[in-house]
Every structure is written in structure tokens, then in C-alpha cells.
Amino acid sequence: MSVPYRICLIDDDAAARTALERVFAAEGHEVVSYPDGQHGLAAALEEDFDCVLTDLRMPGVSGMELIDRLRDELPNLPVVLMTAHGTTETAIEATRRGAFDYILKPFEMEELLAVVTPAAAAGRRGREKVGLGGEEKRELALVGQSRAMQAVYKEIGRVAEKPVSVLILGETGTGKELVARALWQHGDRKDKALVTVNCAAIPSNLLESELFGHERGAFTGAEARRIGRFEQAHRGTLFLDEIGDLSLETQAKLLRVLQERVISRVGGREMIPVDVRVFAATHRDLPALVAGGKFREDLWYRLNVIVIRLPPLRERREDIPELVSYFIARHGPELGGVASVQPAAVKFLSAQPWPGNVRQLENVMKRMLLLAHGYAITEELVRAALIQGPSAGATTDAAGRTLAALCEEALAAARRDPGVSAVTSMLSAVERELLTQAQATTSGNITQMAQILGWSRLTVREKLKLHGLRPEPSGA
Ligand SMILES: Nc1ncnc2c1ncn2[C@@H]1O[C@H](COP(=O)(O)OP(=O)(O)OP(=O)(O)O)[C@@H](O)[C@H]1O
Ligand SMILES: [Mg+2]
Structure with missing residues (x-):
């Protein structure tokens, strides 16, 4: 926020x-x-x-x-x-x-x-244009020239202007939202709104009202009529993100709307025609949800007419060097300077499993840029940036190994030099990493950092100074 x-x-x-x-x-x-x-x-x-x-x-x-x-x-x-x-x-x-x-x-x-x-x-989000790979780089772009991504660009180009709904599938962080926006920008409804609803972020009892609106008195707390996102997207496009998280009940209502192209607000009788192009996305395995009775088969058939599948990053590792350069150019200026990156670092990055896909790579790159302060990105720095806090929601595998590797290095250094304590240097490295991450997630807001780190604001300031970190990065 x-x-x-x-x-x-x-x-x-x-x-x-x-x-x-x-x-x-x-x-x-x-x-x-x-x-x-x-x-x-x-x-x-x-x-x-x-x-x-x-x-x-x-x-x-x-x-x-x-x-x-x-x-x-x-x-x-x-x-x-x-x-x-x-x-x-x-x-x-x-x-x-x-x-x-x-x-x-x-x-x-x-x-x-x-x-x-x-x-x-x-x-x-609406202001950022999404360029397709291969075109001249804009503010925001789908990056990657691998075969798998080329197929995605081709598919976007093929269906963007057709009046059909599109289902976008792919693991978390593979770029589904970016594709939805590219489809909209390259389609013929780009002059009309793109309305996004994240179905997983809204409590299920409020979701129907969010989508379809409600009439006054429809339920306790409904003091006034509310216009839903479908109605707002009239003549435009509605992006239903995380559609795999819809309750069966809401799925039934959605199916009806998609079939009949009319909505009725919760607690209302009026049938309101809506002309909305729908894009949907999920990181979930929809066929498995269908098989398990968690997702309606008829809705699945309705949605899967045109499917764009995004490949996980580990299946298109050849795109990693280009993504690395792209994120450095994109985030460097606001995170401590545009750093060069050593070939060994790129090689190491390219070999990671990336369960969080492009988003995870982007976050690691941001952390690295903060750590690098405009200096070269080395393999050691990559290892340091790959340490994940539990909140990063990524792998324990890659993170675990990297942490172990760092401990090993600290122990080796202590053995070489009796003046060095492995515990002190490790704790200090962890402290610095936590600070850097907290800084990145709060954009350097000291109050929020103090809250999540469990320190007083004064301590946060002192620790930042101690670790030579800038008190307030201009953004993250
Ligand atoms: N091909 C790509 N080129 C450049 N950046 C990308 C690419 N794919 C994803 N990104 C970036 O990675 C981040 C995650 O992408 P996005 O939000 O589209 O993923 P998602 O598939 O919707 O993930 P989730 O399932 O977790 O919602 C964004 O910052 C996006 O800009
Ligand atoms: Mg998404």
C-alpha cells in the first residue's frame, strides 16, 4: 500500500x-x-x-x-x-x-x-503500456524471445482483436496479468475501460456484490445501491483474475451472465444488459479442480475456448539473461543505480529453479540492486539476495541451500581468521538482509519497517546507518 x-x-x-x-x-x-x-x-x-x-x-x-x-x-x-x-x-x-x-x-x-x-x-496500471517481446522496449514489456514466449505473442496477436473471451493459465508470477493487459491494449476495446477484479482478494460473501452490484437493503449493511464491476465494464473489458478461487455459487452466477449477457444486482430483479469482453486468469490447475468438483465443468467449457498458457520460467531459461538486463534497466534508477552484472552471476541466476517465476526473479533483482548500490552484481551478491524470508512465499529449496552455503562461507572465514566470529558475521548478514527486504516492501517507510521488524523506529534508523543503508530509498 x-x-x-x-x-x-x-x-x-x-x-x-x-x-x-x-x-x-x-x-x-x-x-x-x-x-x-x-x-x-x-x-x-x-x-x-x-x-x-x-x-x-x-x-x-x-x-x-x-x-x-x-x-x-x-x-x-x-x-x-x-x-x-x-x-x-x-x-x-x-x-x-x-x-x-x-x-x-x-x-x-x-x-x-x-x-x-x-x-x-x-x-x-492502466497507464503503463505493455509492449510485446521483440518490439522496441516500452515502460512495461513482455520480455523473452524463447520459442515458448514467441508462441504467446503470436497468440495474443491472433486473438486480441477478436470478440472472444480468453483464459490465461500459468503458474504464479508467469505474467498472466501482463498478458491480460497486452490483450486489451492490442484489442479494439482499448479506448474503453479495463476493469480488473481479483477474485481471491475479495471475501466470497462480498464478491457477488463486487461483480454484479447490489440493491439497497439486499443484505445487512447494504445502505445504498451499488454498481458492480460488470456494469462498470459495460462496452469495455473485465479481467477476472484468480478465477479458480471463485466459490461454486458465484461460478453459477458468472456462468449465467456469460451465457445471457445480462446481470441482475444482488437483491434486485431488474435484468441489465451488459456488453463486456471477459478475460480470466488463474494459477490453479482448473482441470484438476473440475475433476475434484471444485470448479463447474460447464463454466470451464465456456471459458476455455481460447486459452493462453504461460510457460514457467524454468522451461524458458534462455530468457533469463534478457529478463535480468530488463529488470536492471527498469528498477536500477530508483534502487541505487544501474549496476552491471557479471557473467557468473547471470549463469548462477539462470540455474535457479524459480518456483515463483518472473515475479520472484524480479524481486531478487530488486533486492540485488539495493545491495549493489550501483556496483557490479556478483555471484556472491546473487547468493545473498536469494535468501528468502518466509513472507517471500518462495521456495525453501533454493533459499535453504543458499542460506546453508552462506553459513558455510561464514564458518570458513572464521576458521581462516581467528578475529572473526561466524555467528556475529552471519547474524549481521541476516540483519542486513532483513533490513533491505523490509525497506523494499515498505518503500523505506520507517514506521512500517519498525512494525514488521519488531524494533523501535530509532533502532531501525540506527541499524540502517550501521549497515550503510540509505534511510529512505526513493521507491521500491
Ligand atoms: N515476460 C515477462 N517480461 C517482463 N516482465 C514480466 C514477464 N512476466 C512477468 N513479468 C513481471 O513479473 C511480475 C508478475 O507478473 P504478473 O503479475 O503478470 O504474474 P501472474 O501470472 O499474474 O502471477 P499470479 O498468478 O501470482 O497473479 C510483474 O511485475 C510483471 O511485470
Ligand atoms: Mg496475477
Whole structure:
């Protein structure tokens, strides 16, 4: 949650603007605020924002007009509306017209962040173009010229413009989300929204309302009508990520929607036609889920008409050197400098099992860049960066072996030099590694680091100094 976003804030109430600016600044976000819709709109169209947070009722250009304009011109810039209780109906209408979400005044700052952060994250993703391998490198690219990846690019090119749903399969971290976005960007709905729902991240009792919306009073807590993501994606594209995690009940409803192209909100009777292109992805083994009765066979048949399978990284090791260079170029500038990498290091990286695939490689590269401080990436550094904390969720195999290898090295060094204690040097190495990782996952937020490391903020600062780490990297 600590990625810094750029937010366009529009509110005619100066006191509210100041309060909101303060909240976002405390979270590390950049806020540019405007006192009226006209200036706000002009800025939103002109500059690169991750999301727009606007009041609904303002003199001049209203929040509603703003949404209409932005929807037409920048369909993937999420707009969040702030609105008073009495105007709930209007807020709902706004969501229908394309606002990402709304929040009812008065609200707690926590609530506000819970609404704005995902909006900004979606906006950031929506702005990054995904280039296909072989093309000139853009900000974000599918990298790799292996046969397996070439087949993927070909498939993307073949189906992107067809009006069909696509199922994207592959282990975790193989690039499924990247492929979904490439499909959308190379398709004929790129001028319309790409709405993403992560089915695994939303509790199952809330998921149906998230997808299809709900009517007021549909369940306890449903104080107002809510527009679901299907309705929001009307004429655009809906990316259902982690579809293997859907409950059987939601699967049944989804199947009906895919067949009949109409939705009804939870607790509602009205049938609302939706024209939505659907992409779905999962890292799970769907046929096995079908065989085990966990995934509906009819939904599986409906979804698997066009399947893009992403190869695990270990089956396309020849892409690793290119990925390594790509991640250095992409993350180096913000993580301590663009480091060169020694051939032995690349060789060692290429030999790893990579159960977490490209994502794991990317994380290891980020850690290495932090450790390298702009100097060459050596094989030793690779070994150090491969030590995984339990939260990294990756292998115990590769990590275990590497940790053992490091201990071995520490013991050997201590044997050579009686002035060295193996325990002290090992603990110090582990401490440094934990600090570096904590820094990377919190973008250097000292309070959060203190929390996860179990130290006081003062200790965190002292330890950073002790290990020669920069107190606040500009991003991670
Ligand atoms: N071929 C690739 N070239 C460059 N970067 C890639 C490639 N594949 C994946 N990545 C990067 O790896 C990370 C993980 O990719 P992505 O989120 O698309 O994986 P996923 O398959 O959706 O994983 P999960 O199943 O865990 O959700 C992202 O940062 C993405 O940019
Ligand atoms: Mg994913």
C-alpha cells in the first residue's frame, strides 16, 4: 500500500482540501489540488495522474460532468467521488457512468485511503503500456524471445482483436496479468475501460456484490445501491483474475451472465444488459479442480475456448539473461543505480529453479540492486539476495541451500581468521538482509519497517546507518 501515487484532488472547500492533502502526504502520495471542476478537469486531461478524487457538487463543472468528460477521453483514469449522504443516488448514477467508486461524507481517513488506494493502483496500471517481446522496449514489456514466449505473442496477436473471451493459465508470477493487459491494449476495446477484479482478494460473501452490484437493503449493511464491476465494464473489458478461487455459487452466477449477457444486482430483479469482453486468469490447475468438483465443468467449457498458457520460467531459461538486463534497466534508477552484472552471476541466476517465476526473479533483482548500490552484481551478491524470508512465499529449496552455503562461507572465514566470529558475521548478514527486504516492501517507510521488524523506529534508523543503508530509498 505504500507505493507513492499521484492524485488529482478537486474540491471547492479549502479546509477539506488542506485536510485531505495532509492525509495523502502522510502516506507519501503526491496531491495536486484544484478548487473547481474546470481547472481540475484541464489538469487531469493534461497531466499524468493515477486517480482523480473529486467532490460531487461544485460550482461550474460538476463532479458528474467531470466523469463524463474523463470517461470519454481517459477511460482508464479512475475517478473517485466524495459525496454527501443525501446525494447517494447521484453517486450511484456516476458509478454507472464510469466513476471508479464513491465515498460518502463524512468519512474516516482510513476509509478514504481504502477507496482511493486501489483506484490509484488501477490507474497506474492502466497507464503503463505493455509492449510485446521483440518490439522496441516500452515502460512495461513482455520480455523473452524463447520459442515458448514467441508462441504467446503470436497468440495474443491472433486473438486480441477478436470478440472472444480468453483464459490465461500459468503458474504464479508467469505474467498472466501482463498478458491480460497486452490483450486489451492490442484489442479494439482499448479506448474503453479495463476493469480488473481479483477474485481471491475479495471475501466470497462480498464478491457477488463486487461483480454484479447490489440493491439497497439486499443484505445487512447494504445502505445504498451499488454498481458492480460488470456494469462498470459495460462496452469495455473485465479481467477476472484468480478465477479458480471463485466459490461454486458465484461460478453459477458468472456462468449465467456469460451465457445471457445480462446481470441482475444482488437483491434486485431488474435484468441489465451488459456488453463486456471477459478475460480470466488463474494459477490453479482448473482441470484438476473440475475433476475434484471444485470448479463447474460447464463454466470451464465456456471459458476455455481460447486459452493462453504461460510457460514457467524454468522451461524458458534462455530468457533469463534478457529478463535480468530488463529488470536492471527498469528498477536500477530508483534502487541505487544501474549496476552491471557479471557473467557468473547471470549463469548462477539462470540455474535457479524459480518456483515463483518472473515475479520472484524480479524481486531478487530488486533486492540485488539495493545491495549493489550501483556496483557490479556478483555471484556472491546473487547468493545473498536469494535468501528468502518466509513472507517471500518462495521456495525453501533454493533459499535453504543458499542460506546453508552462506553459513558455510561464514564458518570458513572464521576458521581462516581467528578475529572473526561466524555467528556475529552471519547474524549481521541476516540483519542486513532483513533490513533491505523490509525497506523494499515498505518503500523505506520507517514506521512500517519498525512494525514488521519488531524494533523501535530509532533502532531501525540506527541499524540502517550501521549497515550503510540509505534511510529512505526513493521507491521500491
Ligand atoms: N515476460 C515477462 N517480461 C517482463 N516482465 C514480466 C514477464 N512476466 C512477468 N513479468 C513481471 O513479473 C511480475 C508478475 O507478473 P504478473 O503479475 O503478470 O504474474 P501472474 O501470472 O499474474 O502471477 P499470479 O498468478 O501470482 O497473479 C510483474 O511485475 C510483471 O511485470
Ligand atoms: Mg496475477
